Amino acid sequence: METRKRPFTIPVLAWTLRAVIMGCVVGPAIALLTYLVALASNIRAANPLVLWAIPIxxxxxxxxxxxxxxxxxxxxxQVIDMINQGILDIAHPTSIGYKQDHSAHQQRISSKMIPLLLVNTFITHLVGASGGKEGVGVQIGASIGSIMGRIEERVLNSPKPIHQKGIWLISGAGAAFGALFNAPIAGTLFGMQFSNPKVNRTDALLPCLVASFTACIVSQAMNMKTLVPVKATSFALDLKTIAMLLILSLIMGLASRLFCHLIHLTKAFFTKMTPNPYKKAVLASTMLLLASLIINGISGSSAYNGLSIDLILEAEYGTTSALAPLYKLILTALTIGSGFVGGEVIPILVIGATTGSLFASFMPIPVSALSMFGAIGMLSGSTKLPLACFVLGLELYGFGNPTALFLVCSASFIFSGRLSIYERQIIPDGLDASWDV
Structure with missing residues (x-):
């Protein structure tokens, strides 16, 4: 049997130093992104007529x-593809597929991405499109990792294999996700798993962990504001409650499936309507503007535009409208179809939290816990990352219901189908392909 040394271990000291430096760079970058989103949101709040500029x-x-x-x-x-090429490099370094994909090993994340994403995310929230910021943040973190890796190669004049380039991307993405939510452990797991939930990149554990903790510490030292939901109220877990949680998980799994399908169908619909990117942007954004005006008129609030963080807090007290999940879902789908950038995680949390809170009158579970289960359960199904979402729930909402939270994350993932918000993500085999619509 042919044996060879597989690169499952890395130089500890070298990668610790790299990760610290990366976290020190990613942290301020995410703080800048958060500041720009807050600035744009404040400008829009002070000037409601800016909403009419959505098509512009x-x-x-x-x-x-x-x-x-x-x-x-x-x-x-592109980030996901490059990380997965590194997995292929580790598993099959001499395979035909590897040789055919050799050109992919020469790819790199463009340095133009960071300023472009910052500007476009500012525009998204300035005009009131219903977007997030974590998708952009992850791309910025991965881009910083790619740039630092290239700098090291030039300085040392030592080209690195694709799997090591992947460690840079994983650590940068994980550090950014961790800093966005001030959740370093969730950031670590997210970075290691988001491109391919089938494979847990344990070779990137140390740098991703160090980079995520460092980015969180640095960004918090800069007084960066993150989501701080109400701590979920704990409750006793018995067979009846477990049955209710499974019903809730089924609903959130189906909500995840609906969200992912609607996002993909919306993109396909506008692309089919016209291949011209400018016409597509005008058509979709005009529909987004009309939907925003109608929803604002019916609800009497513009809370469904932008991040809509306040809706998460309202959901924890059970004060949101019964139509809140539908409003946010429609605006988010049209936002993505219009070509705006930002991300889907925050909108998913909003939709999930407001959906979960609707069951407070049907289930003997505290509304704050139902809101948490809805938000994290839907995120688990939409990202196909139940472990990372479980930890994110603990870091955001507290440790009152870990068993119930894990059950909801797992069951929602199982019921969610195959589609993910990450189009190039490799979906685990555990999901039955026949479930896909």
Whole structure:
């Protein structure tokens, strides 16, 4: 039997130093992103008529991508592809597939991505499109990792294999996710698993962990504001409650499936309507504007535009509208279809939290816990990352219901189907392909 040394271990001291430096860079970058999103949201709140500029914002976003580089719009997919190429490099370094994909090993994350993402995310929240910021943050973190890796190669004049380049990307993405939520452990697990939940990149555990903790410490030292939900109230767990949680998990899994399918169908619909990116942006953003005006008129609030963080807090007290999940779902789908950038995680948390809180009158479970289960359960199904979401729930909502939270994350993942918000993510085999719609 042929044997060879597999690169499952890394130099501890070298990668610890790299990760500390990376966290010190990623932390301020995420703090800047958060500041820009808050600034844009404050400007829009002070000037409600800015909402009418949604079509202009979509056109400007499209124009920037078309002029600077249309390929940059697929930044998240490119990051995932490069990380997965590293997995292939470890598993089958001499395979035919490896040789055919040799050109992929020469790819790199463009340095243009960071300023472009910052500007376009500012535009998204300035005009009131329903986007997040974590998708952009992860791309920024991965881009910083890629840049640092290239700098090291040039300084040392020593090209690195693709799997080591992947460690840079994993650590940067994990550090960014951790800093966005001030959840370093969730950031570590996210970085190691988000590109391919089938494979846990334990070779990247040390740098991803150090980078995530460092980025959190640095960003918090800069007084960066993160989501701070109400701590979920603990409750006794018995067979009846478990049955109710399984019903809730089924609903959140189906909600995850609906969200992912709607996002993919919306993109496909507008692309089918017109291949011209500018016409597509005008068409989709006009529909987004009309939907925003109608929803604002019915609800009497503009809370469904932008991040909608306040809706998560309201859901924990059970004071949100019964139509809140539907409103946010419609605006988020049209936002992504319009070409705006930001991310889907925050909108998913909003939709999940407001959906979970609706069951407070049907289930003898505290509304704060139902809101948490809804938010984290839907996120688990939409990202296909139940372990990372479980830890994120503990870091955000506290440790009152770990057993119930793990049950909800796992069951929601199982019921969610195959589609994920990460289009190029490799879905685990445990999901039955026949479940896909």
């Amino acid at each position: 914002g979509a056109l400007v976003t499209t124009l920037l991508y078309q002029k600077i580089g249309p390929y940059l719009k697929e930044g998240s997919s």
